[in-house]
Amino acid sequence: MSDKEPKPLTGKQLARKPRGFPDKREALIQSQAKLVETITGVYRKWGFEALETGAFEYADALGKFLPDADRPNAGVFSIQDDDEQWMALRYDLTAPLARFVAEAGQSLGRPFRRYAAGPVWRNEKPGPGRFREFWQCDADTIGAPGYHADAEMIAMGAEALRAVGMETGEFVIRVNTRRLLNGVLDGVGASNPDTRLAILRALDKLDRLGIEGVADLLGEGRMDESGDYTKGAGLGAEEVKRVLAFAQAGADTRAETLANLTKATGDTEEGKAGLVELEAIAKALEALGAPEGDVVIDPSVVRGLEYYTGPVYEAELLREVTGDDGKTYRIGSIGGGGRYDDLVARFTGQSVPATGFSIGISRLAAALAIMDETPKLDGPVVVLSLDRDNPSVALSTAAELRAAGLRAEAYMGGANNMGKQMKYADRRGSPAVVMVGEDEIAKGTVTIKDLEMGALKAKAIKSNEEYREARPGQIEVPRGEMVEAVRKIVEAQA
Amino acid sequence: MSDKEPKPLTGKQLARKPRGFPDKREALIQSQAKLVETITGVYRKWGFEALETGAFEYADALGKFLPDADRPNAGVFSIQDDDEQWMALRYDLTAPLARFVAEAGQSLGRPFRRYAAGPVWRNEKPGPGRFREFWQCDADTIGAPGYHADAEMIAMGAEALRAVGMETGEFVIRVNTRRLLNGVLDGVGASNPDTRLAILRALDKLDRLGIEGVADLLGEGRMDESGDYTKGAGLGAEEVKRVLAFAQAGADTRAETLANLTKATGDTEEGKAGLVELEAIAKALEALGAPEGDVVIDPSVVRGLEYYTGPVYEAELLREVTGDDGKTYRIGSIGGGGRYDDLVARFTGQSVPATGFSIGISRLAAALAIMDETPKLDGPVVVLSLDRDNPSVALSTAAELRAAGLRAEAYMGGANNMGKQMKYADRRGSPAVVMVGEDEIAKGTVTIKDLEMGALKAKAIKSNEEYREARPGQIEVPRGEMVEAVRKIVEAQA
Numbered sequence: 001m002s003d004k005e006p007k008p009l010t011g012k013q014l015a016r017k018p019r020g021f022p023d024k025r026e027a028l029i030q031s032q033a034k035l036v037e038t039i040t041g042v043y044r045k046w047g048f049e050a051l052e053t054g055a056f057e058y059a060d061a062l063g064k065f066l067p068d069a070d071r072p073n074a075g076v077f078s079i080q081d082d083d084e085q086w087m088a089l090r091y092d093l094t095a096p097l098a099r100f101v102a103e104a105g106q107s108l109g110r111p112f113r114r115y116a117a118g119p120v121w122r123n124e125k126p127g128p129g130r131f132r133e134f135w136q137c138d139a140d141t142i143g144a145p146g147y148h149a150d151a152e153m154i155a156m157g158a159e160a161l162r163a164v165g166m167e168t169g170e171f172v173i174r175v176n177t178r179r180l181l182n183g184v185l186d187g188v189g190a191s192n193p194d195t196r197l198a199i200l201r202a203l204d205k206l207d208r209l210g211i212e213g214v215a216d217l218l219g220e221g222r223m224d225e226s227g228d229y230t231k232g233a234g235l236g237a238e239e240v241k242r243v244l245a246f247a248q249a250g251a252d253t254r255a256e257t258l259a260n261l262t263k264a265t266g267d268t269e270e271g272k273a274g275l276v277e278l279e280a281i282a283k284a285l286e287a288l289g290a291p292e293g294d295v296v297i298d299p300s301v302v303r304g305l306e307y308y309t310g311p312v313y314e315a316e317l318l319r320e321v322t323g324d325d326g327k328t329y330r331i332g333s334i335g336g337g338g339r340y341d342d343l344v345a346r347f348t349g350q351s352v353p354a355t356g357f358s359i360g361i362s363r364l365a366a367a368l369a370i371m372d373e374t375p376k377l378d379g380p381v382v383v384l385s386l387d388r389d390n391p392s393v394a395l396s397t398a399a400e401l402r403a404a405g406l407r408a409e410a411y412m413g414g415a416n417n418m419g420k421q422m423k424y425a426d427r428r429g430s431p432a433v434v435m436v437g438e439d440e441i442a443k444g445t446v447t448i449k450d451l452e453m454g455a456l457k458a459k460a461i462k463s464n465e466e467y468r469e470a471r472p473g474q475i476e477v478p479r480g481e482m483v484e485a486v487r488k489i490v491e492a493q494a
Numbered sequence: 495m496s497d498k499e500p501k502p503l504t505g506k507q508l509a510r511k512p513r514g515f516p517d518k519r520e521a522l523i524q525s526q527a528k529l530v531e532t533i534t535g536v537y538r539k540w541g542f543e544a545l546e547t548g549a550f551e552y553a554d555a556l557g558k559f560l561p562d563a564d565r566p567n568a569g570v571f572s573i574q575d576d577d578e579q580w581m582a583l584r585y586d587l588t589a590p591l592a593r594f595v596a597e598a599g600q601s602l603g604r605p606f607r608r609y610a611a612g613p614v615w616r617n618e619k620p621g622p623g624r625f626r627e628f629w630q631c632d633a634d635t636i637g638a639p640g641y642h643a644d645a646e647m648i649a650m651g652a653e654a655l656r657a658v659g660m661e662t663g664e665f666v667i668r669v670n671t672r673r674l675l676n677g678v679l680d681g682v683g684a685s686n687p688d689t690r691l692a693i694l695r696a697l698d699k700l701d702r703l704g705i706e707g708v709a710d711l712l713g714e715g716r717m718d719e720s721g722d723y724t725k726g727a728g729l730g731a732e733e734v735k736r737v738l739a740f741a742q743a744g745a746d747t748r749a750e751t752l753a754n755l756t757k758a759t760g761d762t763e764e765g766k767a768g769l770v771e772l773e774a775i776a777k778a779l780e781a782l783g784a785p786e787g788d789v790v791i792d793p794s795v796v797r798g799l800e801y802y803t804g805p806v807y808e809a810e811l812l813r814e815v816t817g818d819d820g821k822t823y824r825i826g827s828i829g830g831g832g833r834y835d836d837l838v839a840r841f842t843g844q845s846v847p848a849t850g851f852s853i854g855i856s857r858l859a860a861a862l863a864i865m866d867e868t869p870k871l872d873g874p875v876v877v878l879s880l881d882r883d884n885p886s887v888a889l890s891t892a893a894e895l896r897a898a899g900l901r902a903e904a905y906m907g908g909a910n911n912m913g914k915q916m917k918y919a920d921r922r923g924s925p926a927v928v929m930v931g932e933d934e935i936a937k938g939t940v941t942i943k944d945l946e947m948g949a950l951k952a953k954a955i956k957s958n959e960e961y962r963e964a965r966p967g968q969i970e971v972p973r974g975e976m977v978e979a980v981r982k983i984v985e986a987q988a
Contacts, residue, residue, distance in 0.1 A: 012840075012843075013554055013555055013557070013596075013840045013841045014552075014554075014555070014841070015555065015593050015596035015597040015841040015842070016552065016555065016593075016597065017547070017548065017550075017551060017552065017555070017593060017597070018548070018550050018551070018552060018575055018579070018581050020548075021547075021548025021549065021550050021551075022548060023545065023546070023547050023548070023594055024544075024545070024546045024547075025543075025544070025545060026543045026544045026545070029544040029545075029546055030544065044901060045896055045900075045901050045902075046874075046896065046901075046902075046903055047873075047874030047876070047892075047901060047902060047903025047922075048903075049519075049520045049873075049922075050518075050519070050520045050523040050524065051517065051518070051519060051520070051523075052517070052518045052523055053511070053515075053517050053518075054511065054512070054514075054515025054516060054517070054627050055515065055549075055583075055613065055615065055627055056511075056512050056515050056626075056627070057511060057512070057515075058508075058510065058511065058512060060507055060508075061507055061508070061509065061510065061511070063507070077573055078573075079571055079572075079573050081512060082617075085512070087512050089549075099509050099510075099511065100517055102507075102509035103509040103510065103511070109918065109921050110907050110908070110918075111905075111906045111907040111918070113903065113906070119549065121549065123576075132550075133548050133549055133550070141906050143906075143907050143908065144906040144907065144908075145908045146882075146885060146906070146908075148885040148886075148889060148904075148906075149906045151889075152889070152904070152906065155893075283886060284885060284886065284889055286886070287885070287886035287887075287889040287890040287893070288889050288890065288893050289890070289893055346506075346507045347507045347508070347509040348509070349506075353908070379541075379543075380540075380541030382541070388640075391640060391642040391778060391781070392642075392777060392778065392780070392781035393781075395642060395645075395646070395778055395781040395782050396781040396782065396783070398541075399649075399781070399782050399783055402539055402540065407538060407539050407540075407541060408539075408540075408541060409540055409541025409607065410642075410646070411605075412605045412607070412635050412637075412638040412640070412642075412643045412646065413604050413605040413637050413638065414604070414637065414638075414639045414640075414847070424603065424604075424605070427603050428541075428543075
């Protein structure tokens with residue numbers, strides 16, 4: 001409650017927004033809402049129920065699992081609460097879930113299968129297509145020790161991507177496990193953490209540098225085209241060969257890939273355990289009917305989040321698209337997940353088997369916007385306001401159209417001239433405008449203009465005089481027939 | 495990318511969340527999602543289009559319009575960006591819209607009609623039913639100078655509340671205007687800001703203290719039952735009478751209320767201008783067919799947000815509900831809005847006529863949860879996992895049910911015993927469980943248990959032996975008939 005004087009109109013504030021928090025318009029919002037509806041629909045069908053947590057968690061409860069988050073609070077937005085405890089905006093939907101599960105305790109029952117959709121925030125450097133706020137849509141099973149629970153996540157992820165329109169060859173889910181990677185590193189005797197990291201970094205560049213480039217990076221080092229030299233992991237020739245055999249184990253079917261991997265990983269304990277995981281997943285994928293093309297075993301997959309303890313998966317869109325700049329882009333990763341058996345244990349001290357899948361809704365919506373043609377606008381019918389002093393006629397006419405189920409509005413702007421009001425209707429993508437002026441009221445009629453047909457017919461017209469005479473796309477009907485006449489036009493354009 | 499050793503399971507983090515950021519479960523999430531869908535559906539039908547802004551704005555762009563926000567950053571969550579500029583989480587959806595409109599400039603076209611739904615954040619003291627994160631669902635028209643645009647907001651708000659199930663007498667939208675209040679204050683010669691505030695505070699207590707209490711507060715002062723004395727606004731007897739006549743002007747119809755107000759507000763400039771606003775709104779409400787019971791003119795309405803410049807409206811639920819504690823509650827305000835012609839001018843220096851309506855989704859969902867009976871759980875069909883070493887049968891059985899359109903999952907937990915798995919299905923509200931053990935595989939059948947019928951029949955059973963014999967609700971069908979048998983059970987319970 002206040003009785004302040006109106007503030008003077010200084011106009012001194014700069015109208016600007018922080019980087020990485022994009023405004024979203026109609027087409028993108030509709031597309032994103034449909035993605036969330038479709039994907040959570042698939043999650044529900046697979047037996048998951050909704051759980052949503054708040055935007056803020058205590059910073060220590062979230063933990064530091066983001067890649068490169070060695071500096072305190074790096075990567076997250078943190079704020080000190082009035083009791084001086086540090087809170088942070090969630091950077092994903094998984095860490096808050098672990099807090100929820102630990103807080104709920106045994107009363108929650110196991111397994112607990114939940115889905116969630118919502119924004120997450122990362123305090124990173126924004127760039128083209130890189131935002132600091134974006135939506136994720138996750139499913140998780142808590143209390144699921146079997147690797148078939150991971151397979152379920154993978155198969156369900158594939159079904160969700162098909163449900164939003166992806167077809168064979170347009171996407172792939174790549175599956176790997178942390179333990180297999182560890183087995184390879186153990187197998188080549190890489191015990192030094194720096195060496196292990198150098199090997200993983202080299203593997204991550206297979207796509208970009210090819211086999212020879214990666215071989216150099218695994219060995220002594222590599223000089224790139226600009227003359228810059230990168231020191232290698234320092235492996236011997238035999239070890240380089242083994243790591244490359246591992247990285248190239250991918251084959252046409254999951255069974256063949258597994259056979260190649262068995263040869264490549266040798267007999268380290270971690271390697272064997274990793275193969276057991278992947279074999280169990282492959283068998284369960286078979287039982288779930290996941291097509292070979294949808295899900296592949298790919299030993300090169302490394303997920304960035306540090307809470308994964310076993311199988312990891314990465315969902316990618318394969319289609320190349322042409323951007324506004326005419327260049328070709330591969331959309332790449334739009335989701336993934338993995339097993340995180342130790343995340344709840346941060347609170348309870350007891351390992352709780354858990355696995356989850358996450359789809360990046362914002363990335364996927366952006367990808368679909370690039371891939372698809374722009375959808376046609378389906379604006380409202382606009383009832384023109386022909387008498388500024390008496391808006392009642394336009395208001396009640398729009399109300400009548402809405403009561404009949406049509407999307408309609410009376411023109412609310414300040415323009416009294418018809419040309420500007422027509423321009424507004426054009427910009428909104430209106431199928432039709434309705435005019436009820438003094439003439440029409442006297443005659444008990446309304447004038448309706450079909451904007452699509454009007455535009456078509458107008459092309460054939462040569463002069464302003466002819467246009468005024470022909471009134472293209474315009475009809476006059478008795479007031480009682482308005483609703484049906486408008487409906488016919490709207491449906492013809494749908 | 496990282497090759498860190500797994501973290502030790504210390505269990506040292508406290509599983510707790512900051513106050514005022516509630517976790518939400520299935521029933522509330524479904525209810526909230528349905529409210530958003532229904533209300534934005536009404537907004538769309540009235541010709542509004544979607545626009546969503548990011549969670550953060552620059553603090554100076556948001557401005558300080560929250561009630562009691564005299565301290566810097568009070569009421570909002572602020573954070574300094576890496577370039578040292580202060581950002582704040584939006585406290586409503588209107589202030590970011592003003593920034594968007596100013597930033598977009600003339601290219602946006604006018605009028606601009608948008609709707610949005612999303613969370614907002616207020617850094618206030620949380621309490622029962624008072625959260626620091628909650629959802630709003632807004633519609634706004636930018637570039638709409640006529641008061642019929644306010645009437646449109648009000649009539650549309652009423653339609654939205656009816657669309658979510660509110661009936662005549664269960665809700666009301668109260669309409670007032672700032673200028674009428676100013677007129678009354680001018681009329682009684684209250685030029686001192688403290689006196690004006692004391693009068694507004696007294697008026698705000700009409701519901702609680704009644705006419706005599708308010709009369710005391712307008713005059714010398716009032717001693718309450720506990721003996722506490724509140725100093726009054728110090729008006730003379732004649733002035734008190736006039737203010738009370740204003741506060742009691744409400745009548746059965748909007749026309750009668752307006753007639754009473756005309757008598758009560760005298761002939762101050764502001765008072766006359768306020769009456770012109772309300773008369774224009776009343777006329778437009780008539781044209782839009784808004785029932786008298788849905789929308790009333792109520793001179794006591796004062797909205798807290800300080801950016802309003804003209805008409806203000808408050809949407810209230812009238813039904814009294816009984817809480818978990820057996821006490822009776824009136825739900826009260828669940829939304830409102832008003833005209834804010836100067837909000838865009840903070841950036842542009844030029845006044846832009848604008849009006850909007852906001853529904854508090856979180857409050858409304860909580861109210862519906864209290865008013866309605868708890869909806870029945872509709873859990874998934876659970877396929878029991880009878881062979882821990884071979885989950886394939888359960889997986890493919892669940893996949894078959896899903897392929898037929900049913901909601902189904904294979905049990906993913908660690909329990910091998912049937913009793914625990916059945917208990918899980920019960921807790922989920924499953925309509926049925928499916929069992930495919932060795933016997934069934936050999937015979938080519940499946941066993942299906944109807945959990946609702948099973949529970950009913952079990953009540954009549956007296957001993958464990960009898961129970962095992964009778965297997966209440968349980969049937970065995972050929973595998974090929976499973977889908978239809980399960981569907982029959984699910985549909986019978988729907």
